[in-house]
Amino acid sequence: MDDTTHNSPDTSGTLDEALERLHSFGPERDGWLSNHAPMAVEALVRHGQAPGVHRWLDHYRAKLEDMPARFTEVTPDNWREALGDPRRIADWTAYFERETAGRPWREVLAEWWPRLLPGIAAGATHPVIRVGHCVRTLLASGENAPRVAELAHGLGYWAARHQPLPPLAPLAPAAGAAAALDAVDRVPDQSGGIRERLGQLTGFPVWPPRPVTEAGPARTRPATDPDLARARLEELVRAATHRYAAYAHGSPVMLVHAATAPNAVLRTLPALPRELWAPSLDAAWAASAAVTAAYAPARPADYPAAPEGLTPEEVFARAAAHGDDHTIKFTDTALDVGGPAALAAALRSIELNPPVL
Secondary structure, eight states, rough: OOOTTTOOOOOOOOHHHHHHHHHHSSETTTTTTEHHHHHHHHHHHHHOGGGGGHHHHHHHGGGOOOOOOSSSOOTTTTTHHHTOOOHHHHHHHHHHHHHHHHHHHHHHHHHHHHHHGBBBBBGGHHHHHHHHHHHHHHHHOOHHHHHHHHHHHHHHHHHOOOOOOOOOOSSSSOOSHHHHHHHHOOOSSSSSHHHHHHHTTOOOESSOOOOSSSSSTTOOOOOTTTHHHHHHHHHHHHHHHHHHHHGGOOOTTTTHHHHHHHHHHHHGGGGSSHHHHHHHHOOOOOHHHHHHHHOOOOOOOOOOOOOOOOOOOHHHHHHHHHOOOOHHHHHHHHHHHOOOHHHHHHHHHHHHSSSOO
């Protein structure tokens, strides 16, 4: 992945101010639509757009709703019955605020990551994406009260919306991530919302391939090797980002998550114990494949290449001026991937999603 376009950690305090503004609001609106503001402002600050963050938030404010009322306290004894109960969003957030106040945030994350990972499809993958943005800041800029509180909000949202995928049959294996995404079967009925679409899933291609481990010249590292898992995850993010350019016309908003969800997992890996990297890859593949099956159109479309000489900074500036939250987040992922194909995909998101500023 390309880190050359990343700016230095923000020292203006803008992100912390924005997070403090946002933490009185809930993670959803209109019953289930996600609050994208914490993720978008993190990307804006990350890419040198801090001066415009509060103006962007002022515009986004109309989409925010107050944090719901508390229901019943989540405790170490009753958390299993509260998992996946959206009425408990405030309860879960309070639980993780207590947990991160009493223990290092990495310890809390490592404990809860394997519990939450089977429900990675929660909230159309927005909770894991929110966690990934937060962890990136914690790792790059250090911890303080607003950033740790943001992790509590992201984990609380994920726990409340926890949604495992239906049982899936292993289909024919694919050699690479791009081929695997191409081989994902579309769900039969793409007319409903994401929960209805995910309920139609029956199987995914086997990816990554499970390598041969017997002794001999063809021996390769096992699939559980953490470094191999990370490399495969980078491959998946790259393939999903590139694929967006040709297939985004099917659903320009929802298909961004085929790339941004696995990228959130990739961003979180350095904060996790290495034994969690391989299961994280498997969950990221399931999330990307699920979004692809639910929203990909039947056929690709032509799209223009990125103009020669256009820099990543200029592309992100266009996304910031465009203002759409999904466009900002997808462009952020495209800059992680780097290269002309990823920039073309980012420009495609700017083209297809309606501007809001």
